[in-house]
Amino acid sequence: MSSTWTLPDDLVVPELPADHPGPGAPIPQHWGRCFGCGDDQPSGLKMDFVIGEGLEVIGRLEVANRFQGGPGFIHGGILMTAFDEAQGMACSAALRAAVVTGHFETDFARPIPLGSVLEIRARVEGTVRRKVYTSADARIVDGPLADPEVVVASSSGLFVTVGHEHFEKGRRFADGLPGPDRDVSAF
Protein backbone atom coordinates (compact mmCIF):
# COMPACT_ATOMS: atom_id res chain seq x y z
CA MET A 1 0.00 0.00 0.00
CA SER A 2 1.18 3.52 -0.64
CA SER A 3 0.07 6.94 0.52
CA THR A 4 1.34 10.50 0.35
CA TRP A 5 -0.33 11.27 3.69
CA THR A 6 1.99 12.92 6.21
CA LEU A 7 1.34 14.13 9.73
CA PRO A 8 2.33 17.72 10.60
CA ASP A 9 5.28 18.36 12.92
CA ASP A 10 3.19 20.44 15.35
CA LEU A 11 0.70 17.64 16.02
CA VAL A 12 -0.67 17.62 19.58
CA VAL A 13 -1.68 14.24 21.01
CA PRO A 14 -4.82 14.85 23.09
CA GLU A 15 -5.35 13.66 26.67
CA LEU A 16 -8.36 11.40 27.04
CA PRO A 17 -11.27 12.81 29.08
CA ALA A 18 -11.05 11.83 32.77
CA ASP A 19 -14.30 9.84 32.48
CA HIS A 20 -13.33 8.13 29.21
CA PRO A 21 -14.84 4.63 29.31
CA GLY A 22 -12.51 1.64 29.21
CA PRO A 23 -11.85 -0.65 26.26
CA GLY A 24 -14.92 -2.62 25.21
CA ALA A 25 -17.45 0.02 26.28
CA PRO A 26 -20.12 0.43 23.59
CA ILE A 27 -20.31 3.75 21.75
CA PRO A 28 -23.88 4.82 20.96
CA GLN A 29 -24.91 5.82 17.45
CA HIS A 30 -24.61 9.58 17.07
CA TRP A 31 -27.82 9.89 15.03
CA GLY A 32 -30.40 7.17 14.29
CA ARG A 33 -30.71 8.13 10.60
CA CYS A 34 -26.95 8.12 10.03
CA PHE A 35 -26.01 5.98 7.01
CA GLY A 36 -23.00 4.66 8.91
CA CYS A 37 -24.23 3.85 12.40
CA GLY A 38 -27.99 4.54 12.57
CA ASP A 39 -30.46 1.85 13.62
CA ASP A 40 -33.22 3.83 11.95
CA GLN A 41 -31.67 3.83 8.48
CA PRO A 42 -32.76 0.64 6.67
CA SER A 43 -30.31 1.00 3.79
CA GLY A 44 -27.39 1.94 6.04
CA LEU A 45 -24.24 0.17 7.16
CA LYS A 46 -25.52 -0.33 10.74
CA MET A 47 -22.00 -0.33 12.13
CA ASP A 48 -21.38 -1.05 15.81
CA PHE A 49 -18.59 0.57 17.81
CA VAL A 50 -16.75 0.00 21.07
CA ILE A 51 -13.94 1.89 22.74
CA GLY A 52 -10.47 0.49 22.06
CA GLU A 53 -7.10 1.09 23.69
CA GLY A 54 -5.99 4.70 24.08
CA LEU A 55 -7.29 6.96 21.35
CA GLU A 56 -8.69 4.06 19.33
CA VAL A 57 -12.22 2.87 18.62
CA ILE A 58 -13.17 -0.48 17.10
CA GLY A 59 -15.96 -0.71 14.54
CA ARG A 60 -17.66 -3.73 13.06
CA LEU A 61 -19.26 -3.98 9.62
CA GLU A 62 -21.12 -6.95 8.22
CA VAL A 63 -20.63 -6.84 4.45
CA ALA A 64 -24.17 -7.40 3.24
CA ASN A 65 -25.06 -8.20 -0.38
CA ARG A 66 -26.48 -4.69 -0.85
CA PHE A 67 -22.95 -3.29 -0.33
CA GLN A 68 -21.71 -5.01 -3.52
CA GLY A 69 -19.57 -3.31 -6.16
CA GLY A 70 -17.80 -5.77 -8.45
CA PRO A 71 -19.52 -9.18 -8.43
CA GLY A 72 -19.08 -10.75 -5.01
CA PHE A 73 -17.01 -7.96 -3.49
CA ILE A 74 -17.62 -4.85 -1.41
CA HIS A 75 -18.03 -1.51 -3.22
CA GLY A 76 -15.01 0.73 -2.59
CA GLY A 77 -17.20 3.69 -1.68
CA ILE A 78 -18.98 1.63 0.96
CA LEU A 79 -15.63 0.76 2.49
CA MET A 80 -14.63 4.44 2.49
CA THR A 81 -17.91 5.28 4.20
CA ALA A 82 -17.20 2.70 6.88
CA PHE A 83 -13.76 4.21 7.45
CA ASP A 84 -15.25 7.73 7.52
CA GLU A 85 -17.74 6.68 10.16
CA ALA A 86 -15.09 4.90 12.24
CA GLN A 87 -12.60 7.78 12.10
CA GLY A 88 -15.35 10.29 12.92
CA MET A 89 -16.33 8.14 15.90
CA ALA A 90 -12.70 8.08 17.04
CA CYS A 91 -12.64 11.90 16.98
CA SER A 92 -15.92 12.14 18.83
CA ALA A 93 -14.89 9.61 21.51
CA ALA A 94 -11.46 11.13 22.14
CA LEU A 95 -12.35 14.81 21.93
CA ARG A 96 -16.05 14.89 22.89
CA ALA A 97 -16.54 17.22 19.96
CA ALA A 98 -18.61 17.17 16.79
CA VAL A 99 -16.52 16.80 13.66
CA VAL A 100 -16.97 16.76 9.91
CA THR A 101 -14.70 15.20 7.34
CA GLY A 102 -12.42 17.63 5.51
CA HIS A 103 -10.11 15.33 3.57
CA PHE A 104 -10.04 11.58 3.24
CA GLU A 105 -7.98 8.91 1.48
CA THR A 106 -8.10 5.12 1.42
CA ASP A 107 -5.77 2.35 0.26
CA PHE A 108 -7.52 -0.78 -0.97
CA ALA A 109 -5.14 -3.71 -0.48
CA ARG A 110 -7.31 -6.82 -0.91
CA PRO A 111 -10.76 -7.52 -2.36
CA ILE A 112 -13.29 -8.01 0.44
CA PRO A 113 -15.95 -10.64 -0.26
CA LEU A 114 -19.62 -10.31 0.60
CA GLY A 115 -20.33 -12.15 3.85
CA SER A 116 -17.19 -10.81 5.50
CA VAL A 117 -17.22 -9.27 8.94
CA LEU A 118 -14.80 -6.36 8.93
CA GLU A 119 -13.13 -5.01 12.02
CA ILE A 120 -12.07 -1.41 11.60
CA ARG A 121 -9.68 0.05 14.15
CA ALA A 122 -9.66 3.84 13.94
CA ARG A 123 -7.68 6.29 15.99
CA VAL A 124 -6.91 9.94 16.54
CA GLU A 125 -3.25 10.64 15.74
CA GLY A 126 -3.39 14.20 17.02
CA THR A 127 -4.77 17.67 16.54
CA VAL A 128 -3.63 21.03 15.19
CA ARG A 129 -6.08 23.74 16.21
CA ARG A 130 -9.49 22.50 14.90
CA LYS A 131 -7.91 19.90 12.62
CA VAL A 132 -7.99 16.28 13.78
CA TYR A 133 -5.68 13.80 12.07
CA THR A 134 -6.90 10.20 12.05
CA SER A 135 -6.00 6.82 10.65
CA ALA A 136 -7.62 3.39 10.47
CA ASP A 137 -7.15 -0.13 9.20
CA ALA A 138 -9.52 -2.95 8.34
CA ARG A 139 -9.21 -6.69 8.79
CA ILE A 140 -11.58 -9.54 7.89
CA VAL A 141 -12.31 -11.29 11.19
CA ASP A 142 -15.08 -13.62 10.01
CA GLY A 143 -16.38 -14.93 6.71
CA PRO A 144 -15.00 -16.69 3.64
CA LEU A 145 -11.53 -15.08 3.53
CA ALA A 146 -11.13 -14.26 7.23
CA ASP A 147 -7.56 -13.63 8.38
CA PRO A 148 -7.21 -11.21 11.28
CA GLU A 149 -3.48 -10.88 10.60
CA VAL A 150 -3.97 -9.26 7.19
CA VAL A 151 -4.79 -5.57 6.75
CA VAL A 152 -7.16 -5.50 3.77
CA ALA A 153 -7.50 -1.69 3.61
CA SER A 154 -6.29 1.38 5.43
CA SER A 155 -7.31 4.98 5.60
CA SER A 156 -6.18 8.44 6.65
CA GLY A 157 -8.44 11.40 7.22
CA LEU A 158 -8.50 14.99 8.33
CA PHE A 159 -11.55 15.99 10.37
CA VAL A 160 -12.45 19.48 11.53
CA THR A 161 -14.25 20.21 14.79
CA VAL A 162 -17.43 22.22 14.34
CA GLY A 163 -19.92 23.92 16.66
CA HIS A 164 -23.60 23.13 17.02
CA GLU A 165 -24.49 25.79 14.48
CA HIS A 166 -22.98 23.64 11.73
CA PHE A 167 -25.79 21.09 12.15
CA GLU A 168 -28.51 23.61 12.91
CA LYS A 169 -28.32 24.60 9.25
CA GLY A 170 -29.17 21.03 8.18
CA ARG A 171 -31.95 20.33 10.64
CA ARG A 172 -34.76 21.59 8.44
CA PHE A 173 -33.75 19.08 5.76
CA ALA A 174 -33.56 16.13 8.17
CA ASP A 175 -36.21 13.40 7.96
CA GLY A 176 -36.73 13.25 11.69
CA LEU A 177 -35.26 14.48 14.90
CA PRO A 178 -33.04 12.79 17.47
CA GLY A 179 -34.99 10.87 20.12
CA PRO A 180 -35.21 12.03 23.74
CA ASP A 181 -32.26 9.82 24.68
CA ARG A 182 -30.00 11.62 22.22
CA ASP A 183 -27.77 14.60 22.75
CA VAL A 184 -29.50 16.81 20.21
CA SER A 185 -26.74 19.38 20.55
CA ALA A 186 -24.39 16.96 18.79
CA PHE A 187 -26.74 16.15 15.91
Ligand SMILES: CCCCC/C=C\C/C=C\C/C=C\C/C=C\CCCC(=O)SCCNC(=O)CCNC(=O)[C@H](O)C(C)(C)COP(=O)(O)OP(=O)(O)OC[C@H]1O[C@@H](n2cnc3c(N)ncnc32)[C@H](O)[C@@H]1OP(=O)(O)O
Ligand atom coordinates in the same frame (compact mmCIF):
# COMPACT_ATOMS: atom_id res chain seq x y z
C1 LIG B 1 -23.23 16.02 7.49
C2 LIG B 1 -23.12 14.68 8.22
C3 LIG B 1 -22.55 14.87 9.57
C4 LIG B 1 -22.42 13.58 10.29
C5 LIG B 1 -21.83 13.82 11.68
C6 LIG B 1 -22.90 14.13 12.64
C7 LIG B 1 -22.68 14.55 13.90
C8 LIG B 1 -21.33 14.80 14.43
C9 LIG B 1 -21.30 14.44 15.83
C10 LIG B 1 -20.45 13.58 16.27
C11 LIG B 1 -19.49 12.91 15.38
C12 LIG B 1 -19.55 11.47 15.68
C13 LIG B 1 -19.30 10.60 14.77
C14 LIG B 1 -18.98 11.03 13.39
C15 LIG B 1 -19.35 9.96 12.53
C16 LIG B 1 -19.20 9.99 11.22
C17 LIG B 1 -18.39 10.97 10.52
C18 LIG B 1 -18.99 11.32 9.20
C19 LIG B 1 -18.61 12.73 8.96
C20 LIG B 1 -19.03 13.21 7.63
O1 LIG B 1 -19.14 12.52 6.67
S1 LIG B 1 -19.29 14.89 7.55
C21 LIG B 1 -19.84 15.15 5.88
C22 LIG B 1 -18.76 15.53 4.91
N1 LIG B 1 -18.08 16.72 5.28
C23 LIG B 1 -18.64 17.94 5.18
O2 LIG B 1 -19.77 18.09 4.85
C24 LIG B 1 -17.74 19.11 5.50
C25 LIG B 1 -18.04 20.28 4.58
N2 LIG B 1 -17.06 21.34 4.83
C26 LIG B 1 -17.25 22.29 5.76
O3 LIG B 1 -18.30 22.35 6.40
C27 LIG B 1 -16.11 23.23 6.02
O4 LIG B 1 -15.26 23.32 4.91
C28 LIG B 1 -15.28 22.84 7.28
C29 LIG B 1 -16.19 22.84 8.53
C30 LIG B 1 -14.61 21.48 7.09
C31 LIG B 1 -14.18 23.89 7.48
O5 LIG B 1 -14.75 25.19 7.35
P1 LIG B 1 -14.59 26.32 8.48
O6 LIG B 1 -14.93 27.62 7.82
O7 LIG B 1 -15.32 25.96 9.71
O8 LIG B 1 -13.05 26.32 8.87
P2 LIG B 1 -11.74 26.60 8.00
O9 LIG B 1 -12.04 26.66 6.56
O10 LIG B 1 -11.05 27.79 8.62
O11 LIG B 1 -10.87 25.27 8.27
C32 LIG B 1 -10.37 25.00 9.59
C33 LIG B 1 -9.01 24.36 9.40
O12 LIG B 1 -9.20 23.15 8.64
C34 LIG B 1 -8.42 23.17 7.42
N3 LIG B 1 -9.19 22.48 6.38
C35 LIG B 1 -10.51 22.60 6.14
N4 LIG B 1 -10.86 21.81 5.11
C36 LIG B 1 -9.72 21.17 4.73
C37 LIG B 1 -9.44 20.23 3.72
N5 LIG B 1 -10.37 19.77 2.91
N6 LIG B 1 -8.17 19.78 3.59
C38 LIG B 1 -7.20 20.23 4.42
N7 LIG B 1 -7.43 21.13 5.42
C39 LIG B 1 -8.66 21.60 5.54
C40 LIG B 1 -8.24 24.65 7.15
O13 LIG B 1 -7.11 24.87 6.32
C41 LIG B 1 -8.05 25.20 8.55
O14 LIG B 1 -6.75 24.88 8.98
P3 LIG B 1 -5.78 25.88 9.81
O15 LIG B 1 -6.21 25.81 11.27
O16 LIG B 1 -4.43 25.37 9.61
O17 LIG B 1 -6.01 27.24 9.24
